[in-house]
Amino acid sequence: MRRKRNMSQMKEQNKTPGKVLNKMEISNQSDAEFKTQVIKLLKELGETFKGLSETFRELKKTSKELSKNINNIKKYQSEMKDALTEIENNLQELNSRVGIVFPRWLIRHLFILVLHAFRCPTDILLLLLLGSLTRKQNKKKGVKEKASNEKQDEIEKIKSHPFMEGEPEDDVYLKHLYPRQIYVKKVIHLLKKFQILDYTNPKQGIYLDLTLDMALGKKKKVEPFSSVLSLPYPLVSEINKVAVFTWNASEIKISEENGALFAGGTNLIQEILDGEIKPDFYVLFQK
Template sequence: MSSFSRMSEAPAQQRWSDLHRSQTNRTEESPRPDVRRCQVEFTNSLNPNIISLNVMIYIFNISLIVSSVRAQKKDKKPDAEKEEKKKKEKRVIDDTNRHKPFGKTAWAPVDDVYVLRHYPRTILDAADAVDMLKNFQALDFTDREQPVYVDLKLDMKLEKKKKVDLFVSTVHLPHPFKTGLNKVLVFTEDADQVKVAQENGAFVVGGAELIQPILDDEISADFYVAVPEILPKLTALKNKLRKKFPKSKRGSVGVNLPKMLNLFRSGHEYLVEDERYVRTQFATLDMPKDQILSNLQTVLIDVCSHRPANMGPFIERAIVSSQTSEALWFRSEGVLPKPAEKKDEDE
């Protein structure tokens, strides 16, 4: 520190001490009432009992504030969750009494060529959709024997946050579109069952001796059927066959070999993929319209049988298309039999 700063600092400290001494002497000699009252309050505040009481009151007030804030946060949480759910849910607008749909140009286009996003999606009856597919084929001069596909979006929800298990099913179509029959391999070691399987058109029949040829890709089939007694010996084929491995849920394990062979030789297999979608062929475009609709109805009925009927509609969206056509949305409820018709059939 420089000599100049020390010289300027010393007189300042001296003046401050002299001023403080003069003020204290004056208050001791002739204290004013307001000054005396302040001194008393200050000395009383130094009492430890009073300090502890003040601290307790302060802590109590803080706890009340914290509890009230927590209660407000708890009240806000359900409201915030409800708001988030509302944001996630799609807003459904009732357009029944409007002259045009919300955000669209009109209910239906006037011209044959139009922008899709300006009009609501057209959902057809299944019969009209099949007629349009046949018309597309005639106008485009495409193959008449091209396959016809159905694309279904399923509602896999069940009660208590459960979901329908992904399934693989084989259905017997009333009008098969395949020219040849499927190859079915039967696992059994009973001589009588071997004879029955061969009489009903089994491709290969055998027991544990077929395991190694299957692992070596010397023998392969479209479907694999087994009797319950031989299942423990087939565990080595689980990784090889995977979804084709015989299971009772798929109807490929049982004692009634003629029934199983009849189903799998001429049956059509489909599965649920991507968690909730069924995409499969069910006909060819050269088939008559009635046969196409009959096959479509059979597939939809089999799909809906994998969820309880009291849970509501299983099919959320249904699309039909051919190999070269555009996708046409159709009403699946118009294809499925009504509940009254089902009761009559059961009776």
């Protein structure tokens, strides 16, 4: 039994080194194939890079040629525009002489057809066509803008009325007939002239409180407004009643001469309490 086991172990030991050698050979073969594949890929990449460099060079050449062609096209375009303007001027002279009207768009298209007949470059023809189309669109926009401006001018003419010359007879300045009147100094002067405040400083300030009843029958939005009031007449028709308290008889006479209705001493107090006298202002002279 022991001999059989030893023989089996020896056989196994003899088998294992052969397997290892086979694996090493396979690995060596795979590395060589991988290296060859990598070398092929690198060669292909080099060829592609060469092709790309050549294409870039060709693109540079074509871009230079295109820039030259664009410059030539611009020159041709300027020359064609000059020729078109000359033709249009000549046709306008013919129109004035003969009386036949040739529209500009028709002239342009005829000119393009003539160029096409003489085998003009297609780039120039396309540019001319685009120029004619853009000009048509710009003309349409210009016509619309002119129409809108004319409508606005008509509306402004309807709204704005010419002002009347001179001044109105009744001192009534209508807003749509006369310009806005602003004369604060005149108003203050007239107030001081027609309603003199007794025993007050003539240079003192004047204040006015007004209340406007803006109630309407129907509910409507009232727009904000501003206007100037001319006040050439006194605000109150009645004369203010002034009572003067003095201790001297001479001052009583002076106050009565200057417009005081009541002048006196302590005797006026009882009359005021009884309601016999109702003055608006009181003036007191010290001793």
